[in-house]
Amino acid sequence: MSYVVLARKYRPRNFAEMVGQEHVVQALTNALTTQRLHHAYLFTGTRGVGKTTVSRILAKSLNCTGPDGQGGITAAPCGVCDACRDIDSGRFVDYTELDAASNRGVDEVQTLLEQAVYKPVQGRFKVFMIDEVHMLTNTAFNAMLKTLEEPPAYLKFVLATTDPQKVPVTVLSRCLQFNLRPMPPETVREHLAQVLRSEQVTYEDGALRLLSRAARGSMRDALSLTDQAIAFGGGELREPVVRQMLGAVDREHVRRLIAALADGDGAQVVATVEELRVQGHSAASTLEELTGMLQRMAVLQVVPDQVHCTDPDDAECAQLAQRLPADLTQLLYSLCLQGRVELGLAPDEYAALTMVLLRLLAFQPEWTEKKSLKRSSAEAVRPSAVHTEPPPAVTPPSVAPPPTTPLPAHEPVSSPESGDLSDFWHRVVSTLMEREAVTALTRELALQSQLVQRTDDCWTLRIGNPALAQAGSRERLQAALSAHGWPVRIEVESGPVQDTPARRHAAAAEARLRAAEESLRADPFVQSMMRDFGGKIVPGSIQAL
Template sequence: MRLMSYQVLARKWRPRRFSELVGQEHVVRALSHALASGRMHHAYLFTGTRGVGKTTIARILAKSLNCERGTSAEPCGECAVCLAVDAGRFVDLLEIDAASNTGVDDVREVIENAQYAPTRGRYKVYLIDEVHMLSKNAFNALLKTLEEPPPHAMFLLATTDPQKLPMTVLSRCLKFNLKRLLPEQIQGQMQHILDAEGIACEADALAVLARAADGSLRDGLSLLDQAIAYGGGAVRAADVRAMLGSLDSAEVLGLARALAAGDGAALLAEAQRIVAFAPDFGKVLDDLAALWHRVQLRQLVPGYAAVDEADGVALDALAARLSAEEVQLDYQLALSGRRDLPLAPDEAMGFEMALLRMLAFRPQREDDSARAAL
């Protein structure tokens, strides 16, 4: 029973108030002002990638509308309605998964149900997740109700693919596009959660996890759960890299130094050392491209200085040694090598060929020409 009582971090730390949301200030501000002024729309559309807060915002909005202490942007979180919404059992919040309820009959059932007054709250709130999965006939059946719903009903639509929605639906909704979260925002939330949970962690480990989350806080917290289990209750950088199949920044820096020196033997030795580790080769090329980006910033942006860069001195040396054109070329070759990996006979060979391509297309310098003449 104790094993089953554990709640994953993404669920345990799901925001319950607008103030707890991360990275969606533009949506929070608009909805808070609408709630305060009483100028609420009858249909909202929340779009954005997975795990950025679409369903969470819809649930908080439902709680704000029905809180027993009055409609406001700050629901009390203590009344029976707030507790029921948080527990997922509020009878007037109807969550519909459009991916599994795609047909016109499912939508007609929603429309018929919407005519009845709320059972407990002031509003009956319909949250339709992944709404783009509805069929064409289902959308057509929904249009009239979406345009002129009963005064006690509100529709909250969420989707990761708004391009698939008919214009007739888009024109009837107030649309909010939720942003992908920055790695810094995800890392900050991870640090806050681990501090509250009393779990030891290394900042480098959280930085790696935040980048791997790819803009999704939910994905980041799932990876954090995995890292805690992998590390036996602690989050360490070495464990996280081993878990994700990623490399230490020093390994990627070794590749860049060999390329800058034009040393094929050193480059191959570094590449083979990485291949022996069997990492995600696409991620290695992504990291190399990111390194060239940081080098280019030092070359072309006067006074650029990043905060807390442990490898800043090494990057400064690369920026001084290479021309801006060389860095641009290496960056593009890293991207094309990443894209071509699935076409290679095997990924390790594709990774090595991407590095050798950077070496082969390296512009010849005057000192190289002089050595060749000798």
């Protein structure tokens, strides 16, 4: 006897065996039980979710005679009577399946409708099932409208399509429509585990998770991939083997990429992409895994209680979710999703992947460090066309200590004024930034905070954005201060801030820009160009270097 593939061997034979479509099963079961039967049904949904299966089960329910031959319409077909067995094997003369993808013309439809005038030969009802009905021509649709609206009492229409938008509204209005949903990965995984136990195949949970995600909501695809994985793995399902078969990226690479993005570490991002290139992993698969993990991280950031203790991926996502603010997670997700479209436009998919990931660093919110795009010290002192002096309140120390020498911390701390605290904190933060001692969220915590209290062993910072007050950022800032001469404990509180290093930097930048605009407008050459030739200064085009 030839081997029967899993997708056919485990096709549901009744409503009780169907998984993932409870809303459709319940509606049809109630209709069959009360015998409130419509004359035309339309089942929609993506491939492999059970449209044809539901059609066959419905045909069996309408024509089942029971084991003793005395049964009637039922929601639980017996599966052993002649009608049930013949429908399962495709030999029931009163059940006709028409593939509209290859029989889409008016002639094929008229040939089918000619059979409608004859009563059932073997069963209780004659059932016409038209698969991929959206492929029919307009003429074919028009030919069946009248019969579809008022068929004989013994005739039932069952239509199935993956694209209901292409079905004319005149057809939709004549049908009872059911939408079969894509199945969630957890449902697919549980069904695969049940099938493999029946087949006595050894498997790992990690392998089933990979297969259930790769199926993309289609149970048929999941069973077909499982067949392939069993053959590829020599009768066993091991996670590394299944990952190799699917070309899936190891989640360790994905975790390293997200961690590097969280730290603003461009060098680590580029190194990880190069490692993916060497190992031959797909760039598209990498972005797909990234979007999947970022989506799960976003959910856990909003609803932390949804962590599944039995799923190791959830535990890892929860750890990464604590390292990224919720809005940054949303930004990364959007850019990764858009980046999948751009891969096909680049001559080298790995170069495109690198650019997408570097864009994540370049387009982070302004409170996030752009570590990979920092200017060099030479660039910071580049001479500019416009020279302006910043306000005294934001002037950095005239002499910065060398990077290897910690700054002294002998300033008075008894009853300090708020202005003195702000001046002191601005000098400290400027020093840490010059020495590149703080990066990413740690740097933003320092820039966006205000020093409100200072003692010999404890400094209290106030932050206006609670998303920055994460334990990891606070600990890294505390370690950076200790390494540069301030061995103190940092405490962070939420509340309104008035004077922060970031605001001082912004005020200084605005002052330089105003001075640059005034200097440019006062330039004799610019004035002559505007006067003699009608020249104009484009708003927003002036930048202070």
